[in-house]
Amino acid sequence: MAKIISSFFISVDGVVESPDQWHFPYWDDEMGAVVEAGMASAGAMLMGRKLYDEWSAYWTSTEQDQEVAAMLNQARKFVVSSTLTSADWSNTTVVSGDVAARLRELKGEIDGDIQMSGSATTVRWLLANGLLDELNLLVHPIVVGHGQRLFEGTPTHPLKLTHSATFKTGVIHAIYAPAEG
Numbered sequence: 001m002a003k004i005i006s007s008f009f010i011s012v013d014g015v016v017e018s019p020d021q022w023h024f025p026y027w028d029d030e031m032g033a034v035v036e037a038g039m040a041s042a043g044a045m046l047m048g049r050k051l052y053d054e055w056s057a058y059w060t061s062t063e064q065d066q067e068v069a070a071m072l073n074q075a076r077k078f079v080v081s082s083t084l085t086s087a088d089w090s091n092t093t094v095v096s097g098d099v100a101a102r103l104r105e106l107k108g109e110i111d112g113d114i115q116m117s118g119s120a121t122t123v124r125w126l127l128a129n130g131l132l133d134e135l136n137l138l139v140h141p142i143v144v145g146h147g148q149r150l151f152e153g154t155p156t157h158p159l160k161l162t163h164s165a166t167f168k169t170g171v172i173h174a175i176y177a178p179a180e181g
Contacts, residue, residue, distance in 0.1 A: 002107045003133035006116040006123045010137050017147030026140050030167040043112025048122035049081040056089035100129050141170035
């Protein structure tokens with residue numbers, strides 16, 4: 001059965017918005033290996049509507065890294081939306097209606113993991129509905145001070161740490177799963 005795994009670049013103060021403005025000084029081979037491993041385990045990608053709109057425009061552009069663009073354009077993708085009726089980005093299916101039931105079905109159908117990168121609102125919804133299996137955080141040693149935080153205004157959700165490592169850059173790789181009970 002596939003797991004839904006959400007990955008974020010996140011600051012110490014919990015900001016996940018616009019990592020392109022603060023993340024790159026911390027990128028190194030250790031972080032690259034974590035990102036590549038996540039991509040390699042993916043049987044599909046899941047995203048919310050906002051991220052779908054941003055990524056479908058960005059990664060279909062001829063100006064982007066062609067290797068990454070080719071991988072994303074060929075990947076099987078699912079976008080959670082109550083307003084989107086069709087998706088133009090190749091290999092994309094809109095998930096609407098009883099989203100929780102459909103995602104449970106997909107977890108049983110997909111070989112590999114269902115990977116997410118971003119989509120904080122969708123991740124909060126998945127966690128609240130018992131659908132998120134793993135939260136993969138790359139915690140950057142920086143206080144951003146502004147921007148959307150991953151768990152701003154959410155109810156309490158106990159998590160258990162299943163893995164942690166500290167990179168030479170000071171980035172902490174922490175993997176959490178929902179705590180039982």
